[in-house]
Amino acid sequence: MYLTRFRVNTGRSDARRLLGSPHRVHGAVNGSFPIPPARDGSGPRVLWRVDRNTPSETLLYVVSPTRPDLTHLVEQAGWPASDEPGWTTFAYEDFLTALHVGDTWGFRLTANPVHNIRHEYLKDGDPTKRAAHKTPRHQMAWLLKRQEQAGFEIVQKPAGRRLPHEGDEYELIVRDQVPLRFQRPPARTRREDVQITRVTFDGRLRVTDAALFRRTLTHGLGKAKAYGCGLMTLAPVREGA
Template sequence: MYLTRLTLLDHPDLRAIVQQLGDAYREHQMLWRLFDPAPDAGRDFLYRRDVHLGRPRYFILSRRPPVNPLGLWRIDPPKPFAPKLQAGQKLAFLLRANPVVRRSRERHDVVMDCKKRIGWSSMPAEQRPALPKLIRVSGLRWLQRQARDHGFRFRPAQVRVDGYRQHRTRRGSRAIHFSTLDFTGILSVTDPELFRKALLQGIGPAKAFGCGLLLVRRL
């Protein structure tokens, strides 16, 4: 596996390119072009987008090092990614995720699900819990479930939950809706093998749209 940082270069059509990258499906298509095409290849990379000096920047974890066929990117030298982990190890982490809960075999955004369960829409405005608090509570509840399944634990006081966004895009005639939350904090590894799998495969759904990549660093 390789971990690579990419930054969008100056280009005569920079504004149009940035606009395309603002659409989750088009962004996914553009990033897929960074890898040698193979007719039967499935997606074999995870990515996270942020903004650096006003333009998109990406961290990509992939089985193949990216290429730059269109000359749009500054690609830092890919770094081999083979983490050495041990039980009890503490790591700082970043995670942009699509936190969902299943109700009647369907996935629901955890924030909207929490609103529905407490009757948010019918509550008088003065009785509604503050939205940041609701986001934090529902996000941490989801992250606790992921921690149990993926070999880590954390203290809620050491994790920040913010950046809640709802995304809408299209794939042809199909409408795609998903939401994201950003988690930042400190975790402890409880099961190195499970945690390694989480690092390599990502956490949660919507991985094709920039969710699930768990970035960590030693403290």
């Protein structure tokens, strides 16, 4: 497994056009591999995420079973004439192997929190419709519901640090809720619109099942993984923070 970080040159019009469509980024990421990994659930898949940290720093992260070649992205959305390398790839396997129950990490996850609804006029047994969670409270609840099966638990705040309102029990914040609507290339005779709500979570977690947690990091969490959702990254927790 590999973790790759690529800095996007947002001063270039081609880069801004690329970032304007998750479908284009998906295609560019897939183009980094001579043989794209299988998407049938038989093994780890390619995950990606865009972090817009500051107006001058936009980073693309990719987790993949094989090492990617991002030369085409450097030419399209990087600094092709720079002496600096266009991306950095880290061997991820040793890091994953070193994860143990009880480890505490800071994390970032971009996800697509959804639930299934049934309109009032539909009967029991009729198909449900997938809908996005709209509020931070429901988005947090979506993640908390999945933590056990994903091999981690969100760290709870000490009582003295909690604010007197619902949703402040955990070391977890929701930011950058982005509703997206974009088009995929036409399938046969019709063009399909894709609508997703992309949300970023920052927080602190504790590993409860190392094997399940490794799977979460390499297979992703939730829906819309092809469109920049599902990738969780970790950062060390500073002492006393």
